[in-house]
Amino acid sequence: MVNNAGVNNEKDWEKTINVNLTSVIRGTYIGLEHMSKKNGGQGGVIINISSLAGLTPAAYQPVYSASKHGVIGFTRSIAALASIGNYGVRINTVCPAFVDTPLLETIEKEENMGEFYQYKDKLKDMMKCYGVLDPSLIAKGMVSLIEDESSNGAVMKITTSRGIHFEDFGAHQTTKI
Ligand SMILES: NC(=O)C1=CN([C@@H]2O[C@H](COP(=O)(O)OP(=O)(O)OC[C@H]3O[C@@H](n4cnc5c(N)ncnc54)[C@H](O)[C@@H]3O)[C@@H](O)[C@H]2O)C=CC1
Numbered sequence: 001m002v003n004n005a006g007v008n009n010e011k012d013w014e015k016t017i018n019v020n021l022t023s024v025i026r027g028t029y030i031g032l033e034h035m036s037k038k039n040g041g042q043g044g045v046i047i048n049i050s051s052l053a054g055l056t057p058a059a060y061q062p063v064y065s066a067s068k069h070g071v072i073g074f075t076r077s078i079a080a081l082a083s084i085g086n087y088g089v090r091i092n093t094v095c096p097a098f099v100d101t102p103l104l105e106t107i108e109k110e111e112n113m114g115e116f117y118q119y120k121d122k123l124k125d126m127m128k129c130y131g132v133l134d135p136s137l138i139a140k141g142m143v144s145l146i147e148d149e150s151s152n153g154a155v156m157k158i159t160t161s162r163g164i165h166f167e168d169f170g171a172h173q174t175t176k177i
């Protein structure tokens with residue numbers, strides 16, 4: 001199961017939270033209800049789509065960034081629970097940088113960008129600087145996560161400079177305490 005739907009809308013930012021985060025949480029819980037071996041399911045893999053903006057501050061997309069940070073936090077937490085509870089379900093996050101899809105066109109729209117519309121050229125410069133990925137690379141990353149039976153709670157990053165790679169949270173998967 002892939003929870004992929006997402007929007008970029010800083011003007012209607014509640015919608016951004018609802019689509020990008022609330023629906024990912026709801027989708028994951030519904031998926032687990034059917035897939036978890038604890039409920040008589042056959043197990044499987046859930047992938048939640050976040051973004052590189054879920055790992056770094058995004059000055060002109062604060063709520064988009066918050067929603068994507070939330071996806072990572074929720075997914076890593078529920079993955080830990082799935083492992084402890086022997087659900088037989090692996091749950092991972094994918095964080096692409098800019099990808100060539102219609103979502104990028106929202107940068108040009110005041111109805112999506114709201115007060116941040118004034119910064120659209122800065123975002124376009126970022127895209128020029130970092131490049132824009134072909135969607136096929138995201139599909140390749142997802143297939144590898146599905147096939148790698150050891151992956152659970154992984155945060156896959158996909159960028160033009162480093163390709164498909166993983167965020168390293170250290171052996172204990174926690175921040176320094
Ligand atoms: N394009 C990019 O640069 C990046 C995109 N992402 C994420 O990838 C995911 C896919 O986005 P893209 O394909 O790029 O954008 P897109 O705009 O091409 O596709 C988004 C999809 O979400 C669906 N959707 C939106 N609101 C919905 C709702 N309320 N109910 C059901 N479906 C809904 C749309 O119908 C559309 O098919 C999103 O979660 C996005 O945040 C992550 C990093 C970079």
Ligand SMILES: CCCCC/C=C\C=C\C(=O)C/C=C\C/C=C\CCCC(=O)O
Nearest residue numbers: 008051052053058061096097098130159
């Ligand atoms: C910063 C968000 C820009 C909003 C534009 C609309 C949609 C973009 C969706 C994304 O999820 C873009 C993803 C990442 C951007 C954040 C950082 C780029 C750094 C790239 C790199 O280091 O390779």
